[in-house]
Amino acid sequence: ENYNLSWLGSWQFIIGLSLFVSGYVINKISDEKLRGLRSGGKKGYVIPQGWLFRYVSSPHYFGEIVEWLGWAVMTWSLSGLAFFVFTFANLFPRAISAHKWYRLNFQDYPAGRKAVIPFLI
Template identity: 65%
Template sequence: MIILYQYSIILIFSFALLVFVLLFFVSAPYGKFSRKGWGPDIKSKWAWMIMEFPSPFLMTIFFLTSDLKSLPQYIFILAWLAHYVSRTFIYPFSQSGREKPYPVIVALMAVVFNLLNGLANGYGVFSLYSYNLSWLYSWQFISGFIIFITGFAINKTADEKLRKLRENTPGEYVIPRGWLFDFISSPHYFGEIIEWAGWAIMTWSLPGLAFALFTFANLFPRAIASHRWYKSHFPGYPPDRKAIIPFIL
């Protein structure tokens, strides 16, 4: 297992670099960037559920089979599942675009990543690293947990506001307004980047760092592309609104 873990870490870091570069040239073909030419597709709701499922499944398996269960690790699994149970079983069936086509090849690439990520974080956090009760009083856990919860709240709030907006304007895109949308175009991406940065600090682990870097590498270029899309499609788009970092970028 240690060999699989090590290769998973290497691949996640490698994929982060590759994805970060590629996404500045080729937008992932789903959502507002959906387009033909990517082979067969399935409905978005099934794609999301299938590609996200390995993360909660593997983390749960590694947690249940671990001999190192401590209170910090109970908190880790609850934090992970808080995100991924929603992302796997609720979000796919509540989003407005759940019936839209989603390229199978993109879903399969996400499955591969989530298998690697679930293995790396599951084995690392629950079998390789050790966290005793005193870890709850460490600066890493306290600051990381606060950052994780903050990012989680931002991500879920943004998702819910976008869901309601799309329910009120089915079949068309409009300019999101209010809350963090007055400052950045993609609060949901901003929140998720913060969330997994918090996970990396809270667990103080190499797989946590790998996941946080991949999240940034994946979502930062997409946020930039989304911001440009809004500006090109809406001449009246707020000129002071940034892409993903309030007041900065």
């Protein structure tokens, strides 16, 4: 691809950048929430609460998937698409597995919470 300054005003760049930044924020906040579960030397497992954990078991994976989707759109390239596809292929099964683990290990796990994509899966 030949990217020049006009690319910065294209719909692909603007939508892709918006997705990328949104995914980054989702990922960052979700990771901070997860780290907070072990702060102060706490031990054992707990159900993550708040933020996007109200809707999905793995919002950090959702955020990273959205980041790379944004990158794919922003670069509008085969390599950008490859990063998205490989990230999705890696993180989606991990999110499904984590969701099953939570449901198996916590009887009070929220029944309506999805695995990785809010309101869908």
